[in-house]
Amino acid sequence: MSNIIEIKQLHKSFVSEKGEVEALRDVSLEIAKNDIYGIIGLSGAGKSTLVRCMNLLERPTSGEVIVNGRSLTELNDRELRKERRKIGMIVQHFNLLMQRNVVDNVAFPLEIAGKKKKEARKKALEYLEAVGLSDKANAYPSQLSGGQKQRVAIARVLASKPEILLCDEATSALDPQTTKSILTLLKQINEKYGITIVVITHEMSVIQEICSHVAVLEHGVLVESGSTEEIFRSPKTAEARKLVFSGSEHIYEMTSGRIVRISFNGTNAYEPTLGNIILETKTPVNILYANTKTATGNAEGQMFIGLPTDEAKAEKIIGYFKEKGLNPEEVSADAFAAGNIDDN
Amino acid sequence: MLSQQEILMIIEGLRDTIIIVGFSTFFGYLLGMPLGIILAVTDKGGIKPNVVVYKILDLVTNILRSFPFIILLVVLIPLTRAIVGKSYGIGATIVPLVFAAAPFIGRMVESSLKEVDKGVVEAAQSLGAGNLTIVFKVLLAEARTSLLVGATIAFGTILGYSAMAGAVGGGGLGSIAIRYGYNRFQPQILWPSVIILILLVQLFQILGMRISKKLDRRK
Numbered sequence: 001m002s003n004i005i006e007i008k009q010l011h012k013s014f015v016s017e018k019g020e021v022e023a024l025r026d027v028s029l030e031i032a033k034n035d036i037y038g039i040i041g042l043s044g045a046g047k048s049t050l051v052r053c054m055n056l057l058e059r060p061t062s063g064e065v066i067v068n069g070r071s072l073t074e075l076n077d078r079e080l081r082k083e084r085r086k087i088g089m090i091v092q093h094f095n096l097l098m099q100r101n102v103v104d105n106v107a108f109p110l111e112i113a114g115k116k117k118k119e120a121r122k123k124a125l126e127y128l129e130a131v132g133l134s135d136k137a138n139a140y141p142s143q144l145s146g147g148q149k150q151r152v153a154i155a156r157v158l159a160s161k162p163e164i165l166l167c168d169e170a171t172s173a174l175d176p177q178t179t180k181s182i183l184t185l186l187k188q189i190n191e192k193y194g195i196t197i198v199v200i201t202h203e204m205s206v207i208q209e210i211c212s213h214v215a216v217l218e219h220g221v222l223v224e225s226g227s228t229e230e231i232f233r234s235p236k237t238a239e240a241r242k243l244v245f246s247g248s249e250h251i252y253e254m255t256s257g258r259i260v261r262i263s264f265n266g267t268n269a270y271e272p273t274l275g276n277i278i279l280e281t282k283t284p285v286n287i288l289y290a291n292t293k294t295a296t297g298n299a300e301g302q303m304f305i306g307l308p309t310d311e312a313k314a315e316k317i318i319g320y321f322k323e324k325g326l327n328p329e330e331v332s333a334d335a336f337a338a339g340n341i342d343d344n
Numbered sequence: 345m346l347s348q349q350e351i352l353m354i355i356e357g358l359r360d361t362i363i364i365v366g367f368s369t370f371f372g373y374l375l376g377m378p379l380g381i382i383l384a385v386t387d388k389g390g391i392k393p394n395v396v397v398y399k400i401l402d403l404v405t406n407i408l409r410s411f412p413f414i415i416l417l418v419v420l421i422p423l424t425r426a427i428v429g430k431s432y433g434i435g436a437t438i439v440p441l442v443f444a445a446a447p448f449i450g451r452m453v454e455s456s457l458k459e460v461d462k463g464v465v466e467a468a469q470s471l472g473a474g475n476l477t478i479v480f481k482v483l484l485a486e487a488r489t490s491l492l493v494g495a496t497i498a499f500g501t502i503l504g505y506s507a508m509a510g511a512v513g514g515g516g517l518g519s520i521a522i523r524y525g526y527n528r529f530q531p532q533i534l535w536p537s538v539i540i541l542i543l544l545v546q547l548f549q550i551l552g553m554r555i556s557k558k559l560d561r562r563k
Contacts, residue, residue, distance in 0.1 A: 085471065140561040
């Protein structure tokens, strides 16, 4: 079977003083084995709740969570514990045992699995090696940097030999460079151990970096999902746009004219498209915002172009973009108004 | 100056105090530790919430904690007699002290365990750890410095209670200070007894803090 995780009509509500709060509404998704699947949304969108339903740290109000063909909600405590060992999780704040040194932290899941202390430690050292931290084996978590702590957490999770790794904002407390190195490590793990990875994040760049598929969550509803390439090229919903446009929110303030967004895919990212367009239309175009990157091997990117006020020239430019397959989309002020919402 | 007999009495008092406080602390933890663990585990945010168990233990703990020690001492006389065979002497002091100390210790253990980061407990759960593993390898292990600080406090409190042991002929420095120093106006006995008690508390406080600091790997 190709889907390792299937979520069907998942609902989750919490009872609070103000009444019932629906955190997830009718969420269904499928995650293929060996995939790196991203779930993106702003704070409060229900991402963490969703990922915590995947290992049943949170019990769904209704709906099904099927992992490896087994419905988790139907398992008893003992079976669930066994199943959980196959579903690792790393989080923003690492959650290491602060009173244990690094190697004993990594040995912890092996102890749970009933290994002898000495053997567990030996195995733990191998996993530390795999995340490049064998020199810190005897250090305590408090002596490590954020990136190193996350590496320990990853080694610890690897030691439980998971088939799935859930990453709940795993890089959100890290600086961009460390984030990159952790993401690279995750990618290696995905390839080397064949572990399916689910990445929860509020940062589009994280999705871009490692995810091949992505689901967009807004107010507990899964509004859009598909391949990362697809979503980046043509986000259909307001929420997806908001995330894809992230970083370019303020361009609307830079011009009062029309703005068109063009997107590149792997095939045309290297062409001197803009140079050509200027030569051809004899009209200077204004690049308001540009962001290109390599996403899962393909050059992906977008640019926001301020169109000339001359309607005829503007149309000509749009026509040219269309011809080149750049999916020009006129960006309305509304999309940016939505994008201006603070995403912290 | 103190006579040789008085010095001997104070030394014996010190010995009795150590015996009384030592045994009471030990048995207090024997009861208080599981109590605290069960309270922490069964409370709302615990790893196995159980309203009924929590409420009952919570109530019993509060009731025992509300008793003035001297009253508890009297109320428990039948139980004391059943356990140690008589209602006076060192043994008879230890029984009510244990019952006064256990709920206090239980509360302290409970609060120490609740300080452990919920995320760490969750991480253990996500790694497939069972509740017993979590109690011993996560909660107690991670809270060890806080537990030790708690033990230091418990020791001081029990030492304070033990002064009332004189009421049932229990002996110990506190009781000597009250009987000879206070009731008989003998400051030359009162002050040495009190000073030794102060030194004892100081010693354990410093020792407890040192050990807990040494065991703390968080910084």
